[in-house]
Amino acid sequence: MNVLLYAAKQTESGERLKRSIEASASLEALVHCCNMPELIRHFQTPDPLPKIVVLLAANRQDLKIFEAYRFRLEQVFFILVLPAADAETVACGHQLRPRFIAYQDSDFSEVCAVLDRLEARRDGLSSGDKPCAP
Amino acid sequence: MAEILIIDDDQLFAETVADKLDSLHHSAHCVHTLADGLEVAAAGVFDVILLDVWLPDGNGLHMIDPLRAVPSAPQVIIITGQGDPDGAELAIRHGAWCYLEKSSIVKEIALSLTRALQYRQALRGQKAVLKTVERDQLVGESPSFLHCLETLAKAAAADASVLIAGESGTGKEAFARAIHANSRRKNGNFVVVDCTALPEQLVESVLFGHVKGAFTGADRANRGLIRHADQGTLFLDEIGELPLATQKSFLRVLQERAFCPVGSQEECKSDFRLICATNRDLAAMTEQGLFREDLLYRLRGLSLTLPPLREREGDIPLLTTHFLSRLVQRYGQEQKECMPDFIDYLTSYSWPGNVRELSQAIESAFAQAVYSPVLFTQHLPVHIRTAHARANVTRQEAAPLAPPSAVPPVLVWREAKDAFERQYTRHLLQQSEGNIMEAGRLSGLSRTRLYQLIKKYPEA
Numbered sequence: 001m002n003v004l005l006y007a008a009k010q011t012e013s014g015e016r017l018k019r020s021i022e023a024s025a026s027l028e029a030l031v032h033c034c035n036m037p038e039l040i041r042h043f044q045t046p047d048p049l050p051k052i053v054v055l056l057a058a059n060r061q062d063l064k065i066f067e068a069y070r071f072r073l074e075q076v077f078f079i080l081v082l083p084a085a086d087a088e089t090v091a092c093g094h095q096l097r098p099r100f101i102a103y104q105d106s107d108f109s110e111v112c113a114v115l116d117r118l119e120a121r122r123d124g125l126s127s128g129d130k131p132c133a134p
Numbered sequence: 135m136a137e138i139l140i141i142d143d144d145q146l147f148a149e150t151v152a153d154k155l156d157s158l159h160h161s162a163h164c165v166h167t168l169a170d171g172l173e174v175a176a177a178g179v180f181d182v183i184l185l186d187v188w189l190p191d192g193n194g195l196h197m198i199d200p201l202r203a204v205p206s207a208p209q210v211i212i213i214t215g216q217g218d219p220d221g222a223e224l225a226i227r228h229g230a231w232c233y234l235e236k237s238s239i240v241k242e243i244a245l246s247l248t249r250a251l252q253y254r255q256a257l258r259g260q261k262a263v264l265k266t267v268e269r270d271q272l273v274g275e276s277p278s279f280l281h282c283l284e285t286l287a288k289a290a291a292a293d294a295s296v297l298i299a300g301e302s303g304t305g306k307e308a309f310a311r312a313i314h315a316n317s318r319r320k321n322g323n324f325v326v327v328d329c330t331a332l333p334e335q336l337v338e339s340v341l342f343g344h345v346k347g348a349f350t351g352a353d354r355a356n357r358g359l360i361r362h363a364d365q366g367t368l369f370l371d372e373i374g375e376l377p378l379a380t381q382k383s384f385l386r387v388l389q390e391r392a393f394c395p396v397g398s399q400e401e402c403k404s405d406f407r408l409i410c411a412t413n414r415d416l417a418a419m420t421e422q423g424l425f426r427e428d429l430l431y432r433l434r435g436l437s438l439t440l441p442p443l444r445e446r447e448g449d450i451p452l453l454t455t456h457f458l459s460r461l462v463q464r465y466g467q468e469q470k471e472c473m474p475d476f477i478d479y480l481t482s483y484s485w486p487g488n489v490r491e492l493s494q495a496i497e498s499a500f501a502q503a504v505y506s507p508v509l510f511t512q513h514l515p516v517h518i519r520t521a522h523a524r525a526n527v528t529r530q531e532a533a534p535l536a537p538p539s540a541v542p543p544v545l546v547w548r549e550a551k552d553a554f555e556r557q558y559t560r561h562l563l564q565q566s567e568g569n570i571m572e573a574g575r576l577s578g579l580s581r582t583r584l585y586q587l588i589k590k591y592p593e594a
Contacts, residue, residue, distance in 0.1 A: 094323040094362065098326070099328045100328065101359075105354055106354070110340075114333065121330060
């Protein structure tokens with residue numbers, strides 16, 4: 001499983017999310033964008049993105065920037081981590097059409113579970129859910 | 135005028151093709167072995183190389199890469215007397231422009247050559263600036279697609295649950311979004327639940343939400359997606375994947391529009407419109423006990439089955455134009471044109487991945503043709519080109535057996551011996567791929583004798 005992760009550098013939630021994804025047993029390669037210009041460079045080239053993209057929005061401004069590149073997220077499994085759970089932020093999040101939504105203050109175990117579920121389905125494992133690595 | 139190199143050991147055939155190219159105002163140069171071909175190609179400037187497969191010193195298919203890598207980067211057209219689908223696929227995979235059979239080369243070379251030369255010309259293109267635009271993919275005029283649009287219009291005006299069926303990639307989510315966008319709920323959220331991605335232990339908390347401390351890891355409360363969809367639309371993608379236990383809970387939600395978050399006794403309400411999608415036969419699943427029949431009845435207030443792309447007559451060119459225009463706008467480029475055979479390749483392909491696969495193929499071609507104002511078949515993904523190549527090569531049928539009564543005429547000894555030697559030498563060189571050491575090992579003949587045979591039968 002190849003993952004593109006955007007999580008701003010030196011944020012507690014970003015580091016935690018990165019560690020959670022890295023701990024996933026199904027991870028093969030992780031491209032970590034530590035800043036917005038780096039992420040935008042990925043979006044601006046027409047080359048295919050990794051099959052799974054995880055974006056951690058630090059604030060509403062980040063969500064607005066992601067909106068401009070929504071078309072790039074339509075062909076991938078897109079997981080969005082929202083900065084807050086208020087109605088307006090949630091509405092902005094759904095505008096981006098994510099396949100799964102998580103929140104910045106969670107422990108990200110559900111993100112890991114979803115990634116493992118995707119990998120299990122890809123491998124055709126009917127039993128489903130491989131556990132996250134400890 | 136183009137510079138063309140012909141590599142073919144059949145001198146008469148090479149000369150014939152050279153004459154044809156001359157009549158097309160191109161300059162042709164002939165060589166008869168791979169070694170000579172590589173040397174001449176590296177030293178000269180050629181636009182196109184016509185390359186035979188079976189040559190005295192090796193298999194032409196194995197030399198496509200080195201020939202394409204010479205400084206003038208010519209296009210390579212494979213020419214063969216023996217049509218072979220595997221050879222055609224191998225040729226395309228190695229980057230050959232196309233694969234022509236010798237029997238039809240005089241007829242077909244002009245068009246193939248023109249395309250290859252236009253492609254080379256177009257490679258010298260312009261650069262692009264990137265930008266983005268809105269997406270809209272409900273494009274098509276085929277009767278089956280128009281029928282779906284009629285149902286969409288009815289669904290948008292109503293508030294009943296909708297079940298959208300269809301193969302993967304047919305655009306089920308796009309239809310669901312269009313229903314939402316045209317409905318009275320358009321200002322509410324369109325909430326996607328991807329049932330294929332949710333592990334069983336997560337489904338209920340994701341849908342119904344949970345209170346803080348409801349389970350290990352529930353450090354904070356979560357409202358759940360059903361409440362996100364309040365006043366809007368809840369879209370359950372691939373609902374056939376929903377676990378049976380959750381189906382029961384969800385049925386109650388549909389009946390009462392009320393539910394309890396995980397870990398809570400307090401009832402919550404949500405006024406949402408439900409749209410579901412599936413690529414599975416839910417009726418068959420109910421018979422197998424894998425899907426609740428009562429839930430299925432609830433889901434299909436309105437049903438819509440999207441046709442696979444292969445059944446949408448005439449829609450592929452329209453979709454192609456649409457996807458291309460969208461990409462051109464997004465990346466700030468000049469409008470790109472498609473060669474007629476580019477569209478032919480697309481329309482003759484079966485598109486098992488449907489509209490999504492077509493969209494991805496056009497994006498891939500667009501990325502390949504970023505500096506070209508014209509899209510050529512060469513820009514398409516290799517699996518589409520190989521499918522086309524395979525479909526268009528007629529496999530060589532075994533020569534019909536002579537009727538039992540027809541006894542072949544007796545040749546004089548010298549002619550029969552020559553015929554045998556010619557056939558044996560050709561077969562030996564094919565098996566050894568032109569490697570003299572290997573040919574010697576296989577035949578037990580001396581190197582001197584082998585060279586005598588090759589000299590005596592150069593056509594072998």
